[in-house]
Amino acid sequence: MKTRKFGDDVDYNLYNFDAAERVCSSHINDEFFKKLIKGSTTTAKCDYCKKVKPVIELSELLRLIVIGIDYLFEDPTNFKYLDKESETYFDGDNFYFEEMFSERLNLQITDKDLYNDIYNHLFNDSLYYWKDEYGSHTEYLFDLWKIFKETVKHKARYVFYYEDTFRDFRLGDPINILHDVQKAINDFNLFRIIVPSDKLYRCRQHKELAEVKEAKDICSPPDCYCKTNNRMSAIGISMFYGSLKEEVCINEVVNTSDTTMPFYSIGYFKSNKELKLVDLTKLPTVPSIYDEKENQYIDTILFLKEFIEDISKPVNVSDSAIEYVPTQVVTEYIKFNPALKADGIIYPSSKAKSLENIVLFKDNAECLRDLDFSLPSLRVMKVRQLK
Ligand SMILES: [Zn+2]
Numbered sequence: 001m002k003t004r005k006f007g008d009d010v011d012y013n014l015y016n017f018d019a020a021e022r023v024c025s026s027h028i029n030d031e032f033f034k035k036l037i038k039g040s041t042t043t044a045k046c047d048y049c050k051k052v053k054p055v056i057e058l059s060e061l062l063r064l065i066v067i068g069i070d071y072l073f074e075d076p077t078n079f080k081y082l083d084k085e086s087e088t089y090f091d092g093d094n095f096y097f098e099e100m101f102s103e104r105l106n107l108q109i110t111d112k113d114l115y116n117d118i119y120n121h122l123f124n125d126s127l128y129y130w131k132d133e134y135g136s137h138t139e140y141l142f143d144l145w146k147i148f149k150e151t152v153k154h155k156a157r158y159v160f161y162y163e164d165t166f167r168d169f170r171l172g173d174p175i176n177i178l179h180d181v182q183k184a185i186n187d188f189n190l191f192r193i194i195v196p197s198d199k200l201y202r203c204r205q206h207k208e209l210a211e212v213k214e215a216k217d218i219c220s221p222p223d224c225y226c227k228t229n230n231r232m233s234a235i236g237i238s239m240f241y242g243s244l245k246e247e248v249c250i251n252e253v254v255n256t257s258d259t260t261m262p263f264y265s266i267g268y269f270k271s272n273k274e275l276k277l278v279d280l281t282k283l284p285t286v287p288s289i290y291d292e293k294e295n296q297y298i299d300t301i302l303f304l305k306e307f308i309e310d311i312s313k314p315v316n317v318s319d320s321a322i323e324y325v326p327t328q329v330v331t332e333y334i335k336f337n338p339a340l341k342a343d344g345i346i347y348p349s350s351k352a353k354s355l356e357n358i359v360l361f362k363d364n365a366e367c368l369r370d371l372d373f374s375l376p377s378l379r380v381m382k383v384r385q386l387k
């Protein structure tokens with residue numbers, strides 16, 4: 001992935017942070033700053049509205065604004081070719097402070113005096129350039145997942161991890177995105193422990209009334225029956241798709257318009273030991289560019305959001321087989337990753353984002369070894385009763 005310098009290359013000499021004023025949360029609409037100022041432990045008179053409220057030093061506000069500026073822009077004199085035809089003598093889309101601050105940064109300040117103070121403190125005559133020089137920041141982030149998908153769908157499905165082979169001029173190596181995913185899962189502690197008392201529901205829709213009689217008939221299918229691609233597992237690879245809630249499980253599995261399979265069976269398993277699942281339902285919100293600790297995760301969180309969006313899309317039978325390849329690759333990367341040691345993934349249901357589905361990385365034999373089926377919980381129902 002493209003290397004970004006997160007705040008550590010701030011050129012402090014370029015800006016004047018020397019200010020005595022204090023500012024409350026009323027004069028800036030940016031959510032990150034509003035929250036930061038409201039949470040300040042310093043209560044004092046705000047120099048802009050004269051009210052006694054939680055405030056932060058203007059000097060600190062200026063420093064954080066520069067963190068954001070530095071996240072988005074860089075100085076073209078560092079790397080650009082001179083272009084004598086151009087107004088600024090550099091090629092490409094570069095601009096001066098005034099345009100960067102008033103048109104590109106979109107810092108939402110509602111107080112004119114505060115705006116002017118910030119402007120005057122930070123004003124300088126150097127040039128600015130989008131760090132994503134071939135498009136906007138948002139486009140770049142959207143492209144991460146898109147380019148990754150293109151690579152594993154149309155270039156290399158099994159060896160995309162070779163360094164420098166599939167490098168994109170904006171993306172870097174596709175494998176690096178996955179390493180970032182691993183880092184984000186660990187850094188944000190996106191795990192949930194399933195304990196042996198938790199019920200893991202499984203549901204199967206079938207033809208004959210008495211098709212499901214015991215655990216082996218309703219846990220993950222034997223490999224030879226894995227004849228279709230799934231969002232997370234490829235043909236031939238068996239996994240346990242289920243849910244912690246019975247109704248979510250039924251809703252997810254049963255297709256009420258399929259008259260060839262008029263029955264469904266539902267029952268629950270319990271794990272005979274604790275399971276560690278990667279919980280993708282508690283992904284943090286995308287950090288602010290001004291957040292000096294968290295802004296390094298913006299790319300990865302947006303990548304994971306796109307991934308989650310794709311795994312929780314309703315399954316469409318007409319989707320071509322390769323549509324599932326990217327999510328299968330990410331799932332396999334999580335499954336076999338020694339730094340994660342995960343037993344499965346919790347992800348949002350395709351039917352409603354607030355509901356949770358689980359996938360356990362267990363095939364038929366592993367289910368029978370590691371999970372205990374509650375035979376009394378097994379019920380066979382008619383699909384038409386759901387209508
Ligand atoms: Zn104020």
